[in-house]
Structures are given as structure tokens and as C-alpha cells.
Amino acid sequence: MSNKIKENSGIATLAIHAGQEPDPATGAIITPIYQTSTYVQEGVGQHKGFEYARTQNPTRLALERNLAALEAGKAAYCFSSGMSAIHTVLMLISSGDHCIVSDTTYGGTFRLFDKVLKNFGLEFSYVNTSSVEAVKDAIKPNTKMVFIETPTNPIMALTDIAAVAQICKESKLKLVVDNTFASPYLQQPIKLGADIVVHSTTKYLNGHSDSVGGVVVVDDLNVGERIAFLQNAAGAILSPFDSWLVLRGTKTLAARMQQHDKNGREVANFLVEHRKVEKVFYPGLSTHPHYELACRQMKGFGAMISFETGSYKKAVSFLETVKLCSLAESLGGVETLVCHPASMTHASIPAQERSRLGITEGLVRISVGIENVEDIIDDIDQALELL
Numbered sequence: 001m002s003n004k005i006k007e008n009s010g011i012a013t014l015a016i017h018a019g020q021e022p023d024p025a026t027g028a029i030i031t032p033i034y035q036t037s038t039y040v041q042e043g044v045g046q047h048k049g050f051e052y053a054r055t056q057n058p059t060r061l062a063l064e065r066n067l068a069a070l071e072a073g074k075a076a077y078c079f080s081s082g083m084s085a086i087h088t089v090l091m092l093i094s095s096g097d098h099c100i101v102s103d104t105t106y107g108g109t110f111r112l113f114d115k116v117l118k119n120f121g122l123e124f125s126y127v128n129t130s131s132v133e134a135v136k137d138a139i140k141p142n143t144k145m146v147f148i149e150t151p152t153n154p155i156m157a158l159t160d161i162a163a164v165a166q167i168c169k170e171s172k173l174k175l176v177v178d179n180t181f182a183s184p185y186l187q188q189p190i191k192l193g194a195d196i197v198v199h200s201t202t203k204y205l206n207g208h209s210d211s212v213g214g215v216v217v218v219d220d221l222n223v224g225e226r227i228a229f230l231q232n233a234a235g236a237i238l239s240p241f242d243s244w245l246v247l248r249g250t251k252t253l254a255a256r257m258q259q260h261d262k263n264g265r266e267v268a269n270f271l272v273e274h275r276k277v278e279k280v281f282y283p284g285l286s287t288h289p290h291y292e293l294a295c296r297q298m299k300g301f302g303a304m305i306s307f308e309t310g311s312y313k314k315a316v317s318f319l320e321t322v323k324l325c326s327l328a329e330s331l332g333g334v335e336t337l338v339c340h341p342a343s344m345t346h347a348s349i350p351a352q353e354r355s356r357l358g359i360t361e362g363l364v365r366i367s368v369g370i371e372n373v374e375d376i377i378d379d380i381d382q383a384l385e386l387l
């Protein structure tokens, strides 16, 4: 870590400085985009730690060190997408092994596990991980990993990371947390006992809707070595330019998350009061079933909100009437996005399973951006009034 930042620096300081030194050649304060495929060696076996750009790249390395610091981990590895990061973590277990997964996990994660990895002999149980008992009950002799997401998409259910970590320690299981929705600003799973944190950096970490990427952060350097091996072996690395974009993004993580959180609370409170809205899912509402846990586990409640309009027709009308808010998949960018989980982000989940999880046809999800909150609320209000 850079000698200008102290071990105990705050997260805003780490976000701006960790992993980055002035460029040794020029003093450039910003880590350059090292757009190179290889590195000239001074002699056979004599190099500066960089041999081939799939294996190591200085721009990616700066980002990896930055993200390791933000998640209070020992090391981080950046991938070409959140999905390739998650895929690589699952390569830590082998054919015949069993993994317990949050049943409201991201649709793409479910698709990877159920439609791809299952065919390679990995076994999955989809469990309501909000219940610590349910996690315990799902453990089998061949269980090796527990993969949780909290809060989950789109109904914002929380899992008690520390409690699940305790169970995992007792049974020697690896606990993986997909921390995409909260970001390390709101929640640091490794500090709560998780072994591995994954992110789609596409969302809050980059924050500007202009890059797709993923990261794996580890608390154990032996696990890190294996992830590095897999990263190099399969090769789904983050490009130098995308690494640079995400590094640019994390510099404002703290400032953005403070505003996202503030706007999220205001929009949630507005929706709760609106007569056209049947139900609001947001962990910052005292009526939310996991409100207490959210207060304990998170530093804020974030900006992901879902609400029930009552029907598919109403949801579509809302989504097609908003103007400032954009109808799009994805989340975590500075601009407010709205989507229809049942037909967009969660289309890969069978209809019957969707309805069991509360992903109804009338459900709308909002990723509240950092525009002036009055403007966001105005836009939502005019679209709701027309329902």
C-alpha cells in the first residue's frame, strides 16, 4: 500500500489513493492505461514483475489493489464481467461438490449455476438465506460453499452475513458474498467474516454506466493464488482501459454512495405515501422485515427500490411514461434507471419460481441515481398519476 495513506484511513481516502502511486516515469498522478500485450525483459528470466498482459497489467494491478483495500481484503482480481468473476469463484470447487445459494440471487447467477455449471457436476441448493436455520438445514456432507447476495434483487431481502459466516466457519465452508448492491461503502462482508467478496464493477464501483467488469476479493492469500491461477488459465481479464475507467469511478465512490443513499431514502418515503403504490421494498423502511438487520449490517440503505403497481399493464405504463428515468437493465450508475424485473433482469428464472419469490408482473425496480431528488420524484409522480 502507498506510503502516503495510513492503515486505518477512511474509505473515501482509500477509494482515492489505495493502489495508486505517481507514475514512476513521469510523475503522472493518474495511473496510465498500460495498453500493451507484453513487456520487454532485460535478460532471460529478468523482468519487472510483468511478463504477459493476460497474467499481469499495471493498470489492472492498481485497480485490484484499490478494490482489495476498499473491501478490507488481502488481494483482488479483476475480470471482464461480474459473471466471469462469479464463474471463476465457482471453479474453486469441483465436480460432486455442493453449493448453497440465496434463492433470490441475480438472474444471471442463477442461469450460470443452473444452466451451465450443473452440467459439470456441481450441485446447487437455492435457499432462503435470510433464514440462518434454512442455511444450516441445507448443509450436506458434500457442501463446500455458501454463495449469498444481500440485499437481493429485486425484493431487497437481506441475509445476516455474520451469522452465516459463523455457520460456515463451524462447517468449514467458504462464504462468498456478492456485494454488488451495497458496495463496500455501505457494507464490508470480509469484516463480517466472509471469505470471498464478488462484485459486478459494472454497477456502483464504476458508477458511470460506461464499463462492464467484475472483481473477486479474497481474505486468504492461498485462495488468492488459486484465483490468480484461474484468472490466468481461463483468461477473462479486465482490459487496461476498463481498469482505468473503474479506477476513475472508485475515486468518487464515497461521495456518490452518500448521495445515492440520501436520494434512495427520499424516493422510498415518497413511494410509501403514494396512493397508486401498493407496496414498497426498501431495507430503509421500518416496515421492511429486515430493517433491524440493515441498521446493524449496513452503513446506509442504498438506492435500490422495488415497488408494486398491481398489474403488468400498470408496470408497463409507468415504465413507458417516465422521462428523466431511463428504462434499462443494470443499476448503480449516476443516472436513475427503471426496469421490469419479471421480463428483464429475472426473465431467466422460471415463471413459477418467480412468483414464489415475489417477483410479480406488477413489480417495478428503480436504481435511484444522483440527479436532484426533486426532479426524480417529479418524474416518478407524473408517471404514477397516469396509472
Ligand SMILES: *Cc1c(COP(=O)(O)O)cnc(C)c1O
Pocket: 081, 082, 083, 084, 106, 108, 109, 149, 153, 178, 180, 181, 199, 200, 201, 202, 203, 212, 213, 214
Ligand atoms: C449485474 C450483476 C451481476 C453480473 O455482473 P455483469 O457485470 O453484468 O456480468 C452479478 N451480480 C449482481 C448482484 C448484479 O447486479
